[in-house]
Amino acid sequence: MIRRLAVIGVGLIGGSLARALRAANAVEEVIGCGRAPANLARARELGVIDRFTQDPAAAAADADMVFIAVPLGAMRDIFATIAPRLAPEAVVTDGGSVKGSVVADAVSVVGRAPPWLVPGHPIAGTEHSGVEASFAELYRGRRVILTPLSETDNTALERVTQMWECCGAEVTTMSVAHHDEILAATSHLPHMLAFGLVDTLSRMHEHEDIFRYAAGGFRDFTRIASSNPVMWRDICLANREALSAMLARFSVEMTDLAESIRRADAERLLSIFERAKQARDQQVERARSA
Amino acid sequence: MIRRLAVIGVGLIGGSLARALRAANAVEEVIGCGRAPANLARARELGVIDRFTQDPAAAAADADMVFIAVPLGAMRDIFATIAPRLAPEAVVTDGGSVKGSVVADAVSVVGRAPPWLVPGHPIAGTEHSGVEASFAELYRGRRVILTPLSETDNTALERVTQMWECCGAEVTTMSVAHHDEILAATSHLPHMLAFGLVDTLSRMHEHEDIFRYAAGGFRDFTRIASSNPVMWRDICLANREALSAMLARFSVEMTDLAESIRRADAERLLSIFERAKQARDQQVERARSA
Ligand SMILES: NC(=O)c1ccc[n+]([C@@H]2O[C@H](COP(=O)([O-])OP(=O)(O)OC[C@H]3O[C@@H](n4cnc5c(N)ncnc54)[C@H](OP(=O)(O)O)[C@@H]3O)[C@@H](O)[C@H]2O)c1
Ligand SMILES: NC(=O)c1ccc[n+]([C@@H]2O[C@H](COP(=O)([O-])OP(=O)(O)OC[C@H]3O[C@@H](n4cnc5c(N)ncnc54)[C@H](OP(=O)(O)O)[C@@H]3O)[C@@H](O)[C@H]2O)c1
Known part of the structure; x- marks a missing residue:
């Protein structure tokens, strides 16, 4: 049971955690923190938080659990403000989509990896932002990756694991670097492709016609291009290295594909598409039977 | 009212047309044609067709409407077989996803653009194939693009338009070249990205882990990579020029994006993501209010 939870950043991710813990009767009091009082007042109105402050240090003081769910670029300042008052x-x-940068931010502020920090990332989300988009079921049946360091306190890790399990999530741990590589592949690269595709089309002369004749498949494919631009700018900056490596890999693949089309290499095209279909179908099959 | 409809290729697209016309009481008899008798027997069992033959000429003879819905690479042979017997x-x-190649196939067989041919393309589909995947509602509320030539008979165009309207579709016409460019942008390029992404990831060392930690967004994004490889090979070959041009455009965009990430150009990243989000949100808004 959490006595006092401080949620710094009461948006989709932070708001959904608070809702889930309340629904599970796993928290006594929730303090919200953010920049805009209007958002926080709305969060209180929705019953997501009990009270709020714009000062992260005040929110964190006397909390037994602090959850940071702001864009990655804001993490360092939050650590600097709360660390002396914990x-x-x-x-x-935290719920940040990149773990290397969060750990580096904490280390740069505290001077070493703090034992009280359990870096985390729920593999769940939508393309919508803000507390209005939050819901208690967001984490049910989804994975949460924790990336504890050797310095991380075991009890802290245990308490964060229990918190996520209360929300119906399945918790796994892995190294910071592995997390950032895997997420570059499965999330950050696809978002770049969706943003890049929609931007390419929107800058074409015939873009009105193009979007008019887009089918349902296009809308699904580009759904993630409706995601929060600030959050994605920060993810790109925070996971620069792993994401650059993935972009380079993908570019090699696309050059090969474009070359195969140009020289009408039917066999090579078929083998690429068959391999991809097989991998995708297998993945769906596994997810279903899991 | 269609007296006898011949459906050559009783799969997702052909089967769904037959089902929709039957549901609308707009057809008296449906003859199916394909290569595998088992598929055709299944189509008859499902009530999609009344009888079948493996000979396209026999299917087309005495039909007042012939719908060709085979992969693009098979179109030319079908034209050659049926033209003398119409x-x-x-x-x-037809329902082929590229129109330039279909017209070229017909011209190469008949010696000129045949007045009886109305090239068409329903902007509807799923990632599943075969008659089992077909359903009567596939075309309801969707667009169908017809690309008549100056040689096309006006009555023929009128009859095909009515046929699609019976299925609940909205019919528009445009030039062959415009169709192939627009579809390269909204459908063929996105399919290349989805196939390319899944293939890139499946060839990585850690692919098991990668697919395990993929979230719902990834599954939506890659849904179209489960599409029929033969059909997509044929689309690539048939729309080589327009698709190559789109791939080149996209590659310029991605090089810019990758460069912006590499040099941590926060402003440029934000402006790309904002432009894309705005275009996507607008498109969804328009689709909703349409
Ligand atoms: N969305 C997803 O799919 C997803 C999935 C997994 C992880 N994440 C990660 O979760 C974190 C939050 O994302 P989200 O989707 O919940 O975003 P969101 O809905 O926009 O919420 C972010 C919240 O942080 C507050 N905030 C922004 N800047 C702040 C600052 N400098 N100081 C204090 N509060 C600030 C915002 O409120 P004010 O504007 O009022 O300050 C807002 O309530 C990000 O690190 C993201 O990488 C997102
Ligand atoms: N799927 C989509 O989303 C979509 C959307 C719009 C347009 N299209 C276009 O519609 C056409 C059909 O696609 P589909 O999705 O319906 O594919 P499908 O479900 O695989 O059906 C194709 C049918 O054609 C038959 N066929 C294949 N090769 C043939 C040949 N050489 N001669 C005679 N029959 C042959 C197949 O049966 P047998 O194997 O028994 O011969 C099968 O029933 C393609 O040109 C495609 O570009 C597809």
């Missing part, structure tokens, strides 16, 4: 038993975790 | 009042149309 209660001795306080545990801090 | 009834004088017969109209032929």
